[in-house]
Amino acid sequence: MLMKWFTKQARKQKDEEVFRILFDMFYERVYQTAYYMTRDPYLAQDVVQETFIKAFRHLGSVTDGRKMGAWLAVIAGNTAIDLLRKRNRWNGIPTDDVILLREADKRESDLPVEAEVLRRCETEELGRLLDRLKPEYRQVLYLRYFEGLKYEEISELLQTSVGTIKSKVHRAKQQLKGHLLQDQELEARIVKDGG
Amino acid sequence: MNDRDTYLEHAIRDAIAGDLRRAPNPPLSKDDAWERLQERRKTERKGPRTGRAAAKWRIYAAATAAAALLVVSFSMTDNGYAFGWISKYFSRVSGSVTEIGFSTNQDASSRAKKLPSFDDIQVEEASKQETVSLEEARKRTSFEIQLPKTVPPSFTLKGVLLTTMAQEKSSQIVLEYKDGDQSLTIQETLAQGPFNYSVGLDNEDTEIKDVTIRGQKGAILFFKDGSNQLIWNNQSLQFKMESRLPESVPLEVANSL
Numbered sequence: 001m002l003m004k005w006f007t008k009q010a011r012k013q014k015d016e017e018v019f020r021i022l023f024d025m026f027y028e029r030v031y032q033t034a035y036y037m038t039r040d041p042y043l044a045q046d047v048v049q050e051t052f053i054k055a056f057r058h059l060g061s062v063t064d065g066r067k068m069g070a071w072l073a074v075i076a077g078n079t080a081i082d083l084l085r086k087r088n089r090w091n092g093i094p095t096d097d098v099i100l101l102r103e104a105d106k107r108e109s110d111l112p113v114e115a116e117v118l119r120r121c122e123t124e125e126l127g128r129l130l131d132r133l134k135p136e137y138r139q140v141l142y143l144r145y146f147e148g149l150k151y152e153e154i155s156e157l158l159q160t161s162v163g164t165i166k167s168k169v170h171r172a173k174q175q176l177k178g179h180l181l182q183d184q185e186l187e188a189r190i191v192k193d194g195g
Numbered sequence: 196m197n198d199r200d201t202y203l204e205h206a207i208r209d210a211i212a213g214d215l216r217r218a219p220n221p222p223l224s225k226d227d228a229w230e231r232l233q234e235r236r237k238t239e240r241k242g243p244r245t246g247r248a249a250a251k252w253r254i255y256a257a258a259t260a261a262a263a264l265l266v267v268s269f270s271m272t273d274n275g276y277a278f279g280w281i282s283k284y285f286s287r288v289s290g291s292v293t294e295i296g297f298s299t300n301q302d303a304s305s306r307a308k309k310l311p312s313f314d315d316i317q318v319e320e321a322s323k324q325e326t327v328s329l330e331e332a333r334k335r336t337s338f339e340i341q342l343p344k345t346v347p348p349s350f351t352l353k354g355v356l357l358t359t360m361a362q363e364k365s366s367q368i369v370l371e372y373k374d375g376d377q378s379l380t381i382q383e384t385l386a387q388g389p390f391n392y393s394v395g396l397d398n399e400d401t402e403i404k405d406v407t408i409r410g411q412k413g414a415i416l417f418f419k420d421g422s423n424q425l426i427w428n429n430q431s432l433q434f435k436m437e438s439r440l441p442e443s444v445p446l447e448v449a450n451s452l
Contacts, residue, residue, distance in 0.1 A: 023225075023228075023229055024225065027221075027225045028221075028225075032215040032218045033215070035218040035219070036214055036215055036218065041220075041221065041222050042222055044221070045221055045222050045223055045228070048221070048228060049228070049231060126206050126207065127217075129210075130210060130211065141211065145204055145207045145208040145211060146208055146211040146212065173203060173204075173207070176207070177203070
């Protein structure tokens, strides 16, 4: 019944009006996602344009409007990663995987310490630490925890295996923990030394 | 999943939500971004779809939009601020970012036109890229490929990267010159109708220098990894040359195009 109504309405719609509606609805959201990925308003603006160009070309492939936001977020994320890769010659985000993962793994068995670290961590501080993650890791965390997608859905949208997605999410979380531990230990040392 | 993981996951979700809320306003207002998008789509236009495919597509698109409208609640405020960028070439510094760009044949009336007519509507197919010989590229390109008269000694043309849309002649190619590990690429893009190109650059990591290529303003960008990118345009083409060669070399190559 509902689909019939959509179809009837659709025949009356003009394509450009549909584009404009979607653009109006999702412009800020796509921009915010792009900025979350790039940390650069101008680059984010370019990502927004590319995202909508791609989205309008392939709109016919979206059959479930409820997933429109997540679909656009994936396009924006992938576009941002592509642009960052092209430009990371001057805008790279240095991340030492090995050290951070070791740091986090070392503390895996030391739950009381880590729980305390997490408890003390402010949301804003965690947001700041997200900046230090690779864009690929920020993207999977966004899709998993902000969009609330299942691993299988992320896997389908990113056209990557479920195992790879799980691994990326795990590594992203481990890196965040590593950054938290590093920062808070540094802070503790400064306090102890009276700095 | 233990409490520790749950706590972290909630904290991550809250941190991302806060992060999104704190994003600065977009450089372009919604209306200006829409116009820029329309201009870009016009340059890629290849004619409206007709027949059953168009009807089917419209149904999908409208159904999708309607469904999205039902489930998403959105603020539709225009909180951005527009900046004028109607010039042949501009270079603007804003804080730690320099934006450089080109525009051609800007249609002043287009700014007043919020939505194009139905007849203007078209949908592009996905593009694909392939490396072909120069001969093949010439047959399949919608403009005359410009070759430099001068390239560094021992550099040879290894192929032409062609970007094509379905059943369309290519409007963008990349000439790939190689000498062992060294490479020099020249991207040529046909600028049809109103045309805008801009890029934001981090001033701390990029040195930007204005140059003139055959009477046209352009810019050469020096990146921290030692590579450089020369950007300029002529009446109908936009050029982008990338290499790790000393500044004088790309300039000499560009001036020989």
